[in-house]
Amino acid sequence: MLINYININKTGIKVAFLLSCFMALSVFAQQKPKKEKVVLKHADLTERNPKLFEGNEFLSGNVVIEYKGDVISADSAVLYRDKNLAVVWSNARLVSKDKTITAHKMEYNGNTTVAKAFTDVVLTDPTSRITADYMDYNRTTEIATGIGKVEVKTPTQQISSEKMIYERLTGNIIVNDNYKTIGSDGTLVEGKNVVYNVKEKSATFGSEVFITNKDYTIYSRKMTTNDITGITTFRDYSKITRRNDPSQYIITSDGDFNKQTGEAWLRENSKVYYQNKTLTAKNLYFNDKTGFGKGEGDVFLDDPLEKRFLKGDYGEAFKYLDSAFVTKNAYAVKAFDKDSLYISADTLLAVKRHDVDSTSLVKAFHKARFYKSNANGKADSLVYNQTKGLMQFYKDPILWSDDNQVTGDFIEAYTNAKTEKIDSMKVFNNAFVIAKVDTISENEFHQIKGKYLTVLFQDDKIDFIDVEENAVALTYMDDTDPKTKERERYGVNISYCGIIEADVVGNEVELVACRIKSDGKMYPLSKFPEEMRYLPDFKWRISERLNKWQDIFIKSK
Numbered sequence: 001m002l003i004n005y006i007n008i009n010k011t012g013i014k015v016a017f018l019l020s021c022f023m024a025l026s027v028f029a030q031q032k033p034k035k036e037k038v039v040l041k042h043a044d045l046t047e048r049n050p051k052l053f054e055g056n057e058f059l060s061g062n063v064v065i066e067y068k069g070d071v072i073s074a075d076s077a078v079l080y081r082d083k084n085l086a087v088v089w090s091n092a093r094l095v096s097k098d099k100t101i102t103a104h105k106m107e108y109n110g111n112t113t114v115a116k117a118f119t120d121v122v123l124t125d126p127t128s129r130i131t132a133d134y135m136d137y138n139r140t141t142e143i144a145t146g147i148g149k150v151e152v153k154t155p156t157q158q159i160s161s162e163k164m165i166y167e168r169l170t171g172n173i174i175v176n177d178n179y180k181t182i183g184s185d186g187t188l189v190e191g192k193n194v195v196y197n198v199k200e201k202s203a204t205f206g207s208e209v210f211i212t213n214k215d216y217t218i219y220s221r222k223m224t225t226n227d228i229t230g231i232t233t234f235r236d237y238s239k240i241t242r243r244n245d246p247s248q249y250i251i252t253s254d255g256d257f258n259k260q261t262g263e264a265w266l267r268e269n270s271k272v273y274y275q276n277k278t279l280t281a282k283n284l285y286f287n288d289k290t291g292f293g294k295g296e297g298d299v300f301l302d303d304p305l306e307k308r309f310l311k312g313d314y315g316e317a318f319k320y321l322d323s324a325f326v327t328k329n330a331y332a333v334k335a336f337d338k339d340s341l342y343i344s345a346d347t348l349l350a351v352k353r354h355d356v357d358s359t360s361l362v363k364a365f366h367k368a369r370f371y372k373s374n375a376n377g378k379a380d381s382l383v384y385n386q387t388k389g390l391m392q393f394y395k396d397p398i399l400w401s402d403d404n405q406v407t408g409d410f411i412e413a414y415t416n417a418k419t420e421k422i423d424s425m426k427v428f429n430n431a432f433v434i435a436k437v438d439t440i441s442e443n444e445f446h447q448i449k450g451k452y453l454t455v456l457f458q459d460d461k462i463d464f465i466d467v468e469e470n471a472v473a474l475t476y477m478d479d480t481d482p483k484t485k486e487r488e489r490y491g492v493n494i495s496y497c498g499i500i501e502a503d504v505v506g507n508e509v510e511l512v513a514c515r516i517k518s519d520g521k522m523y524p525l526s527k528f529p530e531e532m533r534y535l536p537d538f539k540w541r542i543s544e545r546l547n548k549w550q551d552i553f554i555k556s557k
Contacts, residue, residue, distance in 0.1 A: 038067045038086045038110040040079055053078045063088060067110050070096040070139060074106070084110035092117070096139050099125040099168070103135070113140045121146065123166070127198045128173075129153045130166060142168040154198050156227045157183045171199030183227070187213040201227040216259065217241045230260035240264070242288065248274045250286065262289035269298065274319050278302040281315065291319030299326050303350070306360055306386060307335045310348055323351035331552060332362050334386060336420035342371040343384065344552035360386040368393075369552040374460035375401045375413065375422045376546035389415035391422075399425065400545045404462050404504070405434040406455060407539075421460055427453040433465060434540060435509060437476050437489075444489075446509040447474040447535045448502060462504045471500040474535055475509045477522065492528045495520035 044061025052058065059077040065086045066072070073095075074088035085107065092106040094115055101124075103117035115137045123130040123137070123144055133148030144166040152159040152166070152173055161179035166172075173196040181189040181196075191209035196202070203225045211218035222236035234255045241249035250257070252270035257263070266272070266284040272293055273279075279286070280302075281295025299315035301324050312326030326332075331344035345364035353359040362384040364370075369378040370391065377399030383392045393399070393411040400406070401422075408427035416423040431453030437444040451469035455462055467473070477491040498516025502509050514520065523529070546552060 036068055036110060037081070038065055038079065038084055038108065040064075041066050041071075043077070054080070056080050065108070067108065067113075068139075070094060070108075072106065072108050072115075086110075094137075096137075099123060101135070101137060112138075114138050125168065127154060127171070128166075130164070132164075144168070152196075154196075154201075155184070156201055157181050157187075157189075157196075159196060171197045173198060183213070185213065187211060212243075213259065215243060215262075217243060218257075230258050232257045232259060247276065248288070255284075261287070263287045272317075274317075275322065276303070276305050277317075277324075278304075279315070279317050279324075291321075293317040293319070301326065301350070308350070308362070308386070309333055310350055310362075312348070321351070322354065323349065325349040329553070332364075334362070334384070339373050339420050340549070341384070341415075342549040342552050343382070344369045345381070358387070362386065369546065371546045371549040371552050372422055374457060375399055375425075376551075377406075377411075378544070378546075379411070389417055391415070398541060398544070400542075401455075401457070401460075401462050403436045403542065405541065405545075406453075407432045407434075408453065421457065423457045425453075425455040427455070430537070431467065432535075432537060434538065435462075435504070436540075436542070443533060444476055445474075445534070445538075445540065446476060447538065448472070448500060448509070449535055449537070450500065465500075465502045465504060465509075467500045467502075469498065471495075471497045471514075472535055473497075473500050473502060473509075473511055473514075474532075475502070475511060476525075478508065489525055491522050491524050493520065493522045494532065 040059065042062060042064040043059035047058045048055065057079050059079060060075065063074050063077040064071065065077065065079065072086060072088055074092040075090035077086060077088040079086050087107050089105040092103050094101040094106060094108065101115065101117055101121065103121040104119035107116040117135045117137065119133065121132045121135040123135065130144065130146055130150065130152045132146030132150040136145040146164045148162060150161050150164045152164060159173065159179060159181045161175045162177050165174040175194050178192050179194060189209060189211050191205060191207065193206040195204045205220065205223050207221065209220050209223065218232065218238065218240050220234055220236065220238035223232055223234045223238060225232045234252050237253050239249055239251055240257055250264055250266065250270065250272050252266045254268040255264060255266035255270050264286045269280055269282060270284050271278055271280045272284060272286045279293055279295060280300040282297030284293065284295045286293035294316045296314055299312050301310040301315060301317060303309065310324065310326045310330065310332045312330035313328035315324060315326035317324035325347055327347040330346065330348045331342065332348050334341040343362060343364050345368040346366040349363040351361050353361065364382045366380060368380065368382040370376060370382065377393065377397065379393035379397035380395035382394065391413040397411045398405065398407045399411060399413065406425060406427060408431040409429035412426045413422050414424045415421065429451060431451065432449040433453065435446040437446060448465055448467055450467035450471035454466040456464040473495045475493050476489055477493055478487045478489050480487050495511060495514045495518065497514040497518040499513065500511060501513035502511050
């Protein structure tokens, strides 16, 4: 009996629980709000014809219909009460909150809260005016969709397309078709797939876009703009071109451009083209209006007209001064048809002087080094006059040609325009030429020194040396054995003259002239005094010679 009582009670509990749930659902169902109805507020004339409009009321003359604060007015209307639908036409108007929609015809559905407007549709709100052939407007989501010759006018621009979506809550105007916009400043934008925000006055372009304003043309595959800041941000291949000079343009896939100031902040090895030059770097800044640009990381300044480029880790360019400099691992290359000139230094400056001959210069400051096929060397500083083919070396300069070493207080080297080789040098003050006699003797060197020295090249080698004022020459004398045909060294000649002229053939130096107060002596090799082996200030620095162009990067210790 106790078991039966328990089971009965369990069953009763289940039944009671189910009853309570059913009652709660019934109460909830009773409390669920009903859909509000579209209400007729006024009409001059009301008619009903069972054969027309499904037997619903036909309204005419100053028709006013209301739904939750929205007011629909027109000259004529039909009210479908069972469908909670109003159809109005002739001067149709919907006023909803802070916006107004006018059209030739309009349908307003109280169940879906969607208004459909047909023919000559105009939506006006505080931020914009939209016209279209057809429009859907959802008063709950406040989203308007315009189709057919859609045009949006805002304080800053006019947008036209065949279809647009306007999200009033977010301020977004979404266009997935082809579109065209005209800004208040005359800027023309054409493309496909864009989102404009009328609140923030910004735009996001999801595919190709073409922009033209009074100063620039812009092509981009993906970018954003902001009319308040004037900033355009690029996120795919883009090109910004000056309209008055198409040769000046920017290529970037990651950058920001301010169309108001002409400033650009570019990343990912973007490129700036100006005056037939190209400036590239990992990070670039360029002001198109002032002509100033700077780059950091892998800076590359290419000048095809001068057949020259500069590289470094930091650089600056000045368009209107026609100059630029690079520093931090800086080097320059001047390309010739058959050869190239390589220069490195702590800082390199390239400048073009717009004087009579438009002189083009490269200046290398501090720890300058250069390499060319028939000569190389270094100095604290050097200046390369590309127009004249002249290189000038300042402060402790030293140059080599093969095993010949040239030093002095100041050196000039001249490049032949036809052969593109260094064909002569001039050395001023404390001029000194040292040449190793051969590879066998470690301590035997031809030596010529004086105040001024001229070196001439032939077939890429030193061919002739002229020394003036306090000239001294120490040369080793060889002769050919008539029997063995082998060359034998038999003596050392020391000459003191006002002017010395010498021919250089291979490792041999032959004095051809010793003029003005000449004096000298020839010593047999066995009797040559050891203390006279080296002229004063002798210093053989062949270990510092540049053997290949890459040696311009090896700095002296």
